[in-house]
Amino acid sequence: MRSIVSIVVLIIILFLCPVLLKVFMAYAPGEQIGSIDGWLGFLGGYSGGLLAFFSAIYIFNNQRSENIRPFFNSNSLDASQDSVLYDLSKPDENLINKTTLCTIGLERKDLFIGVLLKNVGLGPALDVAIYSQSGKKLLHYYAKRDTFLDYPVLGTAEISQSIQFSICVNENNTQRKGQFFTYFTVKYKDLHGKNYKQKVVIHKSGNNFYVPVLA
Secondary structure (H helix, E strand, O other): HHHHHEEEEHHHHHHHHHHHHHHHHHHHHOOOOOOOHHHHHHHHHHHHHHHHHHHHHHHHHHHHHHOOOOOEEEEEEOOOOOEEEEOOOOHHHHHHHOOOOOOOOOOOOOEEEEEEEEOOOOOOOEEEEEEEOOOOEEEEEEHHHHHEOOOOOHHHHHHHOOOEEEEEEEEHHOOEEOOOOEEEEEEEEEOOOOEEEEEEEEEEEOOOEEEOOOO
8 A cells, every 4th residue: 555655646746847847947046057858858767767666666565465465265164162252342251151152231132153264375364353344353252261362363374274263243233134144354464564354244044154255
């Protein structure tokens, strides 16, 4: 994104430079050295070189990112009772029923959906985190210790490595035009710190949930 902004700014400057040069040549005090055409030719060659240089950097950075880009395929699993991701305002263990793992006192109709994310890209995915439809990072509850984990990410997925987790979904917020609809967003980074995100839609068929494989 920064590279694109830099190139746009450079192009704007290239368009403004001839105008500024003409104004300077017209009103600058003292004797004029060289002609306006000569200076414009010099400026054009110099600016063209700069534009080619920054364009080469932009292409190089894009190609480098593509060569190590992670990418997730998604699929459904049986919901795990070991660790669950919740969309809650704060990490409070008192809001979780220790037996059913459903929330307490929040007037929710909780559903548990198992998800598998497999990194099928060309590089590792770092700082993998899951976000709700509202853009809030989901909280990771570890049932065996009855605690919400301090670190907000699921970890790293190396090439061909999978991450498994369950999501607690409020069914009261999953209806769209009379049909079940919900999704979450996966956010992660590559080795160079470039950010990526993928939207994963969860479908329902009868009493079964499924997460389609992303192409």
